[in-house]
Amino acid sequence: MPRTKNATQATIKEVAARAGVSLMTVSRAIHRPEVVAATTRKKVEAAIEALNYIPDAGAGRLSTQKSTTVAVVLPSLHFEGHARTVDGLSSELRKHGLHVLIADSFYSKNTEMELLRRILGRRPAGVVLINSAHSADGRQMLLGSGLPVIETWDFPSDPMDSVVGFSHKAVGAALTRHLIDQNHSCITFLGGPQDSDPRGNERLAGFRSAMADQHLDADRVVTVEQDHLTINAGKLGISQVLDQYPDTTAVICLTDRVAMGAMMECRRRGISVPDEVAITGHGGFDFSEHLVPSLTTTHIDAYGIGVHAGRILHARLQNQLLSEEQGRIDVGFEVVARDSSVRA
């Protein structure tokens, strides 16, 4: 039964009619112009131009059974490192005619399944997870889809599929060692709620093991329940740290944002950083080098993570077999020691 057709977007049929050719000649003129006679091509192009024809990508995908869309799942749009990864991914995929679709994934865990359903309902060619927690059900759903799945911003020991990231445990340990090298022994870890942040927990585990290695107290941990990962969490957190562990000489903050809040609060209270309290962050936020004192943090090649993910995805879609090595890339990280933790 005929339905009302889309009032405004021209279809291939209309283009064909106007150019006086058949549908598939139009299709060919678009996708393999060299196969079409120059004169007919001209006619088709003129019709496309005149009608402002834009092919329906969904209909094309349905027909070819080939998706050109890669879905990206991120916990929120609010972290600039993730944005840089999307940039890198996008520019790499573009070379291969693939496009990034960012799901609006600002959901609580409860609705993770709903989010995944929505994504899979769009039939992407692959899925890139950026720092995304996923339940057992979610993992199963993704794996069951048979799509290439790339986890990024982490380096899990039991990856679902491909991985591009780094070890958060190593981050926690490296920052702790840095502070120990600066002669600190009363180091406190300032983190967030345990259950909602697996990567943060990994960094905490790294802290604990590095402290234990040096026979230092590994239980100096303060948790801010509210305002997860915000500047305000740092402000509140540093106060708790100084209350609970007044002998603290160094604080490892979960992220640069938290560290920024902690530093601001120290300044307000007239506590000198790094002389009275050394502070470290994590994530290489743009402001970290501009703070006074400049903030010690970790540098992560966020853009590169995206590029690697794009390459792996492309290879997978070409059915190239990847070695374990090629499909699991540890991009590492770098501790950037700055004034907030190094005395002049």
Added chain:
Amino acid sequence: MPRTKNATQATIKEVAARAGVSLMTVSRAIHRPEVVAATTRKKVEAAIEALNYIPDAGAGRLSTQKSTTVAVVLPSLHFEGHARTVDGLSSELRKHGLHVLIADSFYSKNTEMELLRRILGRRPAGVVLINSAHSADGRQMLLGSGLPVIETWDFPSDPMDSVVGFSHKAVGAALTRHLIDQNHSCITFLGGPQDSDPRGNERLAGFRSAMADQHLDADRVVTVEQDHLTINAGKLGISQVLDQYPDTTAVICLTDRVAMGAMMECRRRGISVPDEVAITGHGGFDFSEHLVPSLTTTHIDAYGIGVHAGRILHARLQNQLLSEEQGRIDVGFEVVARDSSVRA
């Protein structure tokens, strides 16, 4: 001709076969379960569950000719205000079964047309532009699509269609007046390249007119060509300001990021803010209240912009006629006066 079928995702046909019913009974069981007999519904549900069936949203859209996707175009993912708008839009649209698709739009202007083609090729139900410049060609293409288009984060005098935003000129003027009220007369505007930032130019225009109103020198303008809108631009820019206009007592920075860079540089140089130089930003970034001194900025209801855009879109898709007023919402802004521009 039969093609290889998607290896992994189950189709409605397989579900029907497994449940022993016809395709459209499956379709009905999904969309209008109350119309289907309880027993058949159970069978269908079991089959869906067993096969992990997720309907192909693209095929559905093709068949119904109704899109449930709203495309969002933003200049980059790096500005948190925009992210909040997406949050608001997304949560509003979700109520009506609509979903947000964020285009990877991190393009230079040259490829704006390509971006728009890609978006329109996905046949969205509408388009929301967040702070997006668009060429005459781009405007025409969008309008020609016949889709509802909502411009946000601006309040142009010649909108394409619907608008939810605020006047950047008013922002520039209000910040200038705030500084004049604080007895400043040597006020310098610190901005970016003229040609790439229409909103910034509007704020500059607001500055100029507010200065002229008080018969003050409206030409104290410094432009940083590189590092557009970054912290580093502020760092570089404040130096230029002090070089070119050494009598400056107040600086209006294009955004909070730029202001942050300026403040950090002042601190490094031992220039007291606000006593020697007052500083204002724009955009209500999360860090602004936590800086020391806290930063004077503008507060914008970013989330609310998204919610309004979502409501307008929904109304438009219901073919509701909107009054001029309903389709053009000025959410305004608020000058948040803080320590960086107000002496104790």
Added chain:
DNA sequence: CTGAAAGCGCTTACAG
């Protein structure tokens, strides 16, 4: 309450 037919916009082989 359930099913056979027709169609959404496009493309892939196959003929000519």
Added chain:
DNA sequence: CTGAAAGCGCTTACAG
């Protein structure tokens, strides 16, 4: 170099 047929996965009326 170009076209008629069949199909991608789904849904909308229409019968029954």
